[in-house]
Amino acid sequence: MTTHEVFNQVPPLVGHDTADDPALLDGLAREGAGWAVGQVRELGRLAGGAPAIEHGRLANEHPPVLRTHDRYGHRVDEVEFHPSWHELMRTAVEHGLHAAPWADDRPGAHVARAAKFYTWRPDAGHGCPISMTYAAVPALRHAPDLAAGYEPLLTARTYDFGLRPPLTKRGLLAGMSMTEKQGGSDVRANTTVARPQPDGSYRLVGHKWFTSAPMCDLFLTLAQAPDGLTCFLVPRVLPDGTRNPMRLMRLKDKLGNRSNASAEVEYEDAVAWRVGDEGRGVRTIIDMVNLTRLDCVIGAAAGMRQGLITAAHHAAHRSAFGRYLVDQPLMRNVLADLAVESEAATVLMMRLAGATDRAARGDATEAAFKRIALAVGKYWVCKRWPGHAAEALECLGGNGYVEESGMPRLFRESPLNSIWEGSGNVAALDVLRALAGQPEVAAAFRAELAAAAGADPRLDAAVRQVEADLADPTDREVRARRLVEQLALVLQGALLVRHGHPAVADAFCASRLAGDRGHAYGTLPTGVDFTAILARSTPTLT
Template sequence: MTNARDAFSTHEVRNQVPPLVGHNTADDPTLREGLEREGAGWAVPEVDELGRLAGTAEAQAWGRLAERVAPVLHTHDRYGNRVDEVEYVPAYHQLMETAVGHGLHGAPWADDRPGAHVARAAKFYAWNVDAGHGCPISMTYAVVPALRANPELSAAFEPLLTNRAYDFGLRDPATKRGLIAGMSMTEKQGGSDVRANTTTASRQADGTWVLRGHKWFTSAPMSDMFLTLAQTPAGVTCFLVPRVLPGGEPNAMRFVRLKEKLGNRSNASSEIEYDAAVGWLVGEEGRGVRTIVEMVNMTRLDCVIGSSAGLRTAVTMAAHHARHRSAFGKLLVDQPAMRNVLADLQVESEASTTAMMRLAGANDRAIRGDEGEAALRRIALAVTKYYVCKRSPIAVGEALECLGGNGYIEEHDIARIYREMPLLSIWEGSGNVAALDALRALAKEPHTLDAFFAEASLAEGVDARYDEAVDRLKKELTSFDDIELRARRIVEQMALVFQGSQLLRHSPAAVADAFCASRLGRDWGGALGTLPPGLDLDPIIERTATGFPG
């Protein structure tokens, strides 16, 4: 007699991949080696703690739920009063509490230990369970150096911006245990051209300023305060605008709508109006762009960290899949074509992460007064932000394809990573802006180019293909004719030389050889997975599996 259950059973599920849980996202040799090299080896236990948490089913569920249940804008309460509040799912607050509690926000600014900012970069990399909440975390980190242009405001708010307490809710900032900050700069007519902004600020008798205008993008609108730009008679000027004024009265910031984005939905991005909002001057009147530059440097570094982290996570997912999925009689990881893809993805990931950790070290030392490292950060960050953030969407797309149709469904986390990657190339200056900024540094701060080639020289004589790439770059820079037309070409070559310098000195020989053969020697196709024959792929592919459960 046929069992009823058997009658409707069409197949037994086999050859499917187990969930990737119970691993340590910080168990990445490139990350660990960088931590030691850049002076933050003392932070390995802290980074591991966060990496193990990121690998749990619970933390991954927070990320999925925060993304699935989007924030909701409430412009008015039930009685018709204007409230301008955004409601988040509890999982979002759990993500924020974890990030703040582990010091991913402003905490390094209150930590005197050498390497504190390197440790923070590594933790930001390891805690890659949701991109959306990383936005207010990154902005809180970046606001501190800009705010120091007003010592009085810095003294009042920096202790709260660096405190490891997540205290959500709209209240007088002075009454809270910890603060989250954002920035509100771009407008419809200007975008990256912030000098075209039309928001105005008028000085008041009590020393405050009143702002009126419309901002096209304001991320994390439930933050406690925002750095913003507005026009004064002296020109574009920077202000700190609180959501709630001293004494508890709401500031006049009106939410028009929340944006429907291609990428993360867990973080609210809003369009707002300043309707006589009160702000405090930060820095010199008319020098707002210069004041905000230090904040932009920090958030650009976080774009590189976020791109590198997303790429590493995607490569890990692809490698995990390939080790469990069979096709045509063999595991995918044993198929020659797939091995080429996985090895090429790992090389891309290691190049990004190694460069990122070098920049984190330069950033830490620049903050502590090292002028040489500040010069290197200035130019290397611009070129790396351009290139890594351009490459990551392509590489993550290739990693997604390793999973086939399974990767294309929203139930798989790699689809969420793929949707997020283009943002990091757009945020803080899209490709052309980043490339032109690098050229601006070369023209106005020529010592930055000296710092760049000094760094590049440390790897000369190790590999002829690298030496030839350095020579090509120098020839490219001998002429400034049509330089803006050649901006992307020049900046890409600089980024590859910078990555090559790091890999030749710090990565296994197999990784450096594959990088030099493909990216510098140009023995490569137009897609990933086109490494030339004769390379030693086994040790490269082995490095994709670190941190796997079991």
């Protein structure tokens, strides 16, 4: 008798196009980057192919290793990465996922880059230096002389790994080094000291608690100069080829994002150049922080899509009780609910990318909208990802709890984006500050909602409720999370009723705005068009 016949198992989710996502492709055209569809689809086919998926697995199974000294006792402060990490980085850089949009004058360049960042998801960890390089350019422009030398190399599509003088390389990557152990999100509590030198440079002494991707070529960091907290550019290697004394003390043993190195760093008279005026470090580096926050939203939306299509693929091929899981009414409810959440995140992500693109081209209204919508989106979309990942994992049952499925890695990754670049409380309070201190910001947000007025009575009622709650001055800080959640939901609802699939928009308004649902996923009301929603969620294998 055969005891090990394998049947009723799901074929590998390999050989699909991760860009085959209606919400993504519709947003690409709507936000001014229809010209990039071919590029995005090409990257999507790479991302869904066996080589990229295997590189993602290997990069996580063989995390980076810190080498503080060479065999002779010389201090080297190097981090070794698995070859798969370098292959993923090479693909990302060559496709312009890093700083390439800053060298592209076409409208929609930042939208195209956002779609590619969303699509290229074999591994989340290598996205960290890609994201920081993208975000570093506008901050570096506060020092035009430095930007003139480094920006062409930051935007170059060549991955040139290795510690060498930056201006001798063919391409550069940038990191960020702000957080200290006593301060966390309160960067003004930083104690790293910057001493000015006669040649115009500074010397930094201090300890940074989290420095992501320490093998980058350049770092934007904050330190206390004579006139206050200031932003500085710190290279890993000095122009004469010597190592800048930026000592890597240890790598963090993290929950997720394990393929990416995050280090504790000590500056021992490290050479640095000022970026922006002394005392204006936060205002200078906030340009970088805002763009990495955008990438937090993109990453969370991409993670939801990955969880959704994995769950939908499993349900389409796994049978139980005489039917495929996808044909079971309750599973259809769960999958449709996951799909609604995913599409709402993607539509919002693409709107934020469009605002970023137009703001970079001088559109003041879009800049004002981005100021608040980015903080709203960062709070809500990133908060929704962990629960979404857990439910998607459960759709695979015990198979989803096994590392080989890839779902545990996705689940471990899911809390990071809410923590990175300002936790939930920081984002929520940032929204309140923007509403209170910048009238043009509130006006831009209201205009976005007004564009959807009359399209759905449930949305109209939710907007009226939000306005009433915002007008109430009682305990605003205590209510900050609830207020920002409401803002996020009405913004997603407004985008979906204008641009989303009618079945998705209807399900969203019924469940998220009118409250016709339970507290868990899979509690959508009867009458939702599950078939139309699920048709947009099941990947096609080639």
